[in-house]
Amino acid sequence: MSNTTAPTGPGALDQGRTEELVQRLYSDGIIGLPGAFDRKWVGALAEDVDVAFREARSRPNGAVGRGPHRYYVEIHPEQLRGFVDLANHPWITAVCNSVLGPEYEIVEVGFDVPLAGAVNQPWHRDFPMPAETRDNHRLTSLAVNVTTVDTEEDMGPFEIAPGTQFDLGDTFEHEMFPAKFDYPRYEERAQRKYPKIGDISIRSALTIHRGTKNHSPKPRPVLVLGVDAPGAGNAEHHDLAVTEGYWESLPQAVRDHLRCPIVEALTPITQKHTIEGLVMGEAD
Numbered sequence: 001m002s003n004t005t006a007p008t009g010p011g012a013l014d015q016g017r018t019e020e021l022v023q024r025l026y027s028d029g030i031i032g033l034p035g036a037f038d039r040k041w042v043g044a045l046a047e048d049v050d051v052a053f054r055e056a057r058s059r060p061n062g063a064v065g066r067g068p069h070r071y072y073v074e075i076h077p078e079q080l081r082g083f084v085d086l087a088n089h090p091w092i093t094a095v096c097n098s099v100l101g102p103e104y105e106i107v108e109v110g111f112d113v114p115l116a117g118a119v120n121q122p123w124h125r126d127f128p129m130p131a132e133t134r135d136n137h138r139l140t141s142l143a144v145n146v147t148t149v150d151t152e153e154d155m156g157p158f159e160i161a162p163g164t165q166f167d168l169g170d171t172f173e174h175e176m177f178p179a180k181f182d183y184p185r186y187e188e189r190a191q192r193k194y195p196k197i198g199d200i201s202i203r204s205a206l207t208i209h210r211g212t213k214n215h216s217p218k219p220r221p222v223l224v225l226g227v228d229a230p231g232a233g234n235a236e237h238h239d240l241a242v243t244e245g246y247w248e249s250l251p252q253a254v255r256d257h258l259r260c261p262i263v264e265a266l267t268p269i270t271q272k273h274t275i276e277g278l279v280m281g282e283a284d
């Protein structure tokens with residue numbers, strides 16, 4: 001599971017603490033760090049997400065539906081002023097190194113926005129279980145989440161069923177959606193998460209989860225950083241790119257984990273990572 005040396009530098013986790021986090025990730029499928037960033041940093045993130053959301057919704061397939069009043073948008077790293085801080089956060093780098101190996105790759109930067117009126121999603125995982133996970137019990141990708149708002153009960157919190165990341169899923173529709181008769185398994189384990197501004201989490205996108213019904217008028221945007229072990233194959237579903245100037249400005253520690261094309265000018269991303277089963281949402 002963990003065969004790498006702990007990263008060094010300010011705020012780095014020691015090997016023992018990293019091991020503990022990795023074990024929790026393997027047992028629960030999700031871990032959290034309260035107060036990873038200050039409110040000012042998250043304020044800038046919220047502004048950048050808002051700008052990107054408006055831009056994406058202004059063009060066809062810039063934002064994909066993940067159910068009624070719920071969208072997903074994929075963006076390029078340089079659309080976020082805080083990208084380097086996020087990609088270089090010692091808690092994130094230590095966990096990614098340990099779980100995915102030192103050659104891990106950031107393959108996706110995006111965000112989910114459940115708006116007023118979003119309904120309960122069906123329980124799901126974000127993609128089918130890879131063979132490496134099924135056969136060798138090894139996680140080959142992780143999703144980092146950063147809320148841009150203080151989550152309140154009426155905002156349709158994210159709900160997750162800890163410990164379900166290794167459910168084989170051979171009866172799941174599209175290998176991603178448990179059948180309704182299996183819902184009690186997920187409902188019994190369900191935990192609603194109420195992250196506040198500054199909190200971050202890392203989860204396996206295989207851990208069964210759903211966004212819940214937003215009863216409030218408030219949106220609940222959450223940033224997603226998708227990270228792969230080499231060869232995990234998620235990069236092909238995404239279109240991350242950086243400009244030459246931005247690449248030049250990046251610290252080597254961040255460049256080491258970006259294998260994306262370096263381009264003269266960015267092309268706005270047309271969404272490829274549609275999860276068909278989520279488009280209609282769940283009537284409840």
Ligand SMILES: O=C(O)CCC(=O)C(=O)O
Pocket residue numbers: 066072112114121126157158209210211212222278
């Ligand atoms: O509501 C959320 O935070 C996550 C939504 C989600 O799981 C999805 O759209 O795939």
